[in-house]
Amino acid sequence: SSKIRVGIAGYGNLGRGVELSLAQNPDMELVGVFTRRDPASLQLQSAGVPVRALDQIEHYRNDIDVLILCSGSKNDLPEQGPALARWFTTVDSFDTHARVPEYYAAVDAAAQGAGTTALIAVGWDPGLFSLNRLYGECVLPVGQTYTFWGKGLSQGHSDAIRRVAGVAGGVQYTLPVEAAVQRVRNGEQPELSTREKHKRQCFVVLEQGADADAVREAIVTMPDYFADYDTEVNFIDAQTLARDHAAMPHGGFVIRSGQSAAGSQQVVEYGLKLGSNPEFTSSVLVAYARAAYRMNKNGQIGAQTVLDVPPGLLSPKSPAQLRKELL
Numbered sequence: 001s002s003k004i005r006v007g008i009a010g011y012g013n014l015g016r017g018v019e020l021s022l023a024q025n026p027d028m029e030l031v032g033v034f035t036r037r038d039p040a041s042l043q044l045q046s047a048g049v050p051v052r053a054l055d056q057i058e059h060y061r062n063d064i065d066v067l068i069l070c071s072g073s074k075n076d077l078p079e080q081g082p083a084l085a086r087w088f089t090t091v092d093s094f095d096t097h098a099r100v101p102e103y104y105a106a107v108d109a110a111a112q113g114a115g116t117t118a119l120i121a122v123g124w125d126p127g128l129f130s131l132n133r134l135y136g137e138c139v140l141p142v143g144q145t146y147t148f149w150g151k152g153l154s155q156g157h158s159d160a161i162r163r164v165a166g167v168a169g170g171v172q173y174t175l176p177v178e179a180a181v182q183r184v185r186n187g188e189q190p191e192l193s194t195r196e197k198h199k200r201q202c203f204v205v206l207e208q209g210a211d212a213d214a215v216r217e218a219i220v221t222m223p224d225y226f227a228d229y230d231t232e233v234n235f236i237d238a239q240t241l242a243r244d245h246a247a248m249p250h251g252g253f254v255i256r257s258g259q260s261a262a263g264s265q266q267v268v269e270y271g272l273k274l275g276s277n278p279e280f281t282s283s284v285l286v287a288y289a290r291a292a293y294r295m296n297k298n299g300q301i302g303a304q305t306v307l308d309v310p311p312g313l314l315s316p317k318s319p320a321q322l323r324k325e326l327l
């Protein structure tokens with residue numbers, strides 16, 4: 001078929017979101033979902049899409065043009081990213097910022113060897129916020145860039161707490177420090193430490209018999225996720241989690257505050273208000289899957305990030321139509 005044939009690896013919030021987002025993109029079609037769980041146990045939202053065991057996926061390498069990796073960044077992608085780039089052109093949402101260089105290197109080695117294209121760290125942060133941090137500092141070389149998130153549910157941090165031994169379920173909300181936001185908006189260009197910008201608030205369901213103090217300690221000291229923040233851990237039961245914490249709103253903004261050459265004060269801002277973090281992130285992944293497919297066809301192999309993607313490749317419209325409509 002002339003459509004881009006897309007596979008999903010990992011069926012959680014993002015996997016479900018990608019499944020629905022593909023239906024909004026008629027030049028693409030979902031040809032399979034792959035999971036580490038029992039395939040028969042998964043209930044998809046769309047009819048007629050086969051669900052298969054992830055460890056069988058290499059047999060489908062000729063049936064899939066782009067594989068969208070929807071597993072967790074903390075434990076899953078470091079192993080799955082390089083492994084799957086050996087067989088497929090991939091797009092993932094890897095978001096452990098401190099570990100991007102080592103992840104890029106591992107995925108690049110696999111993709112270069114296989115002649116595939118691996119678009120990593122796609123989403124909104126990293127992803128669309130990364131692009132806007134780039135635009136800001138290139139256009140206003142003299143200035144300061146600030147990123148604020150929330151109040152909202154971080155999927156990466158929620159995934160990370162769910163991986164802690166003794167945790168049966170949980171979510172993490174990111175809270176911006178209002179005083180810090182005000183100082184930035186007032187144009188003070190303050191020096192702010194990680195701890196001065198955000199606080200983190202967790203709601204955790206313990207497994208039967210787990211030690212609450214040990215779980216709290218494992219979370220608040222977790223490198224790359226919680227160690228640099230003031231973090232609150234609240235223990236609740238499963239019913240409360242399902243009743244009060246099922247929605248996943250989020251958002252935030254990137255602001256570049258600087259001076260142009262003659263000294264004028266300039267401010268660039270890009271913001272998001274998300275009713276559903278996973279549904280939005282999934283929509284970003286799907287647009288970038290279109291670009292990854294084209295980049296691979298153009299011979300651009302190896303690991304790539306949103307900073308390497310010509311924006312026009314994201315669109316189903318022709319370059320001529322884009323020039324006519326958007327310039």
Ligand SMILES: NC(=O)C1=CN([C@@H]2O[C@H](COP(=O)(O)OP(=O)(O)OC[C@H]3O[C@@H](n4cnc5c(N)ncnc54)[C@H](OP(=O)(O)O)[C@@H]3O)[C@@H](O)[C@H]2O)C=CC1
Pocket residue numbers: 009010011012013014015034035036037054070071072073074093094095096121122123124125126127155156157159160277278281
């Ligand atoms: N760059 C960005 O802006 C963003 C990045 N992200 C990243 O996306 C990642 C995935 O987020 P999210 O989809 O919310 O993670 P989930 O916890 O929903 O899913 C992660 C994986 O866990 C497995 N899983 C899902 N549900 C269950 C279950 N009920 N029981 C057992 N296993 C389950 C699935 O793998 P399997 O099917 O193989 O079992 C799934 O791929 C995050 O870790 C984060 O790093 C998220 C948002 C924004």
Ligand SMILES: N[C@@H](C[C@H]1CC(C(=O)O)=NO1)C(=O)O
Pocket residue numbers: 095123124125126149150152153154155156157173174250277
């Ligand atoms: N990757 C984040 C997307 C944004 C949200 C966030 C945070 O709240 O710390 N950091 O980046 C996510 O998983 O939701």
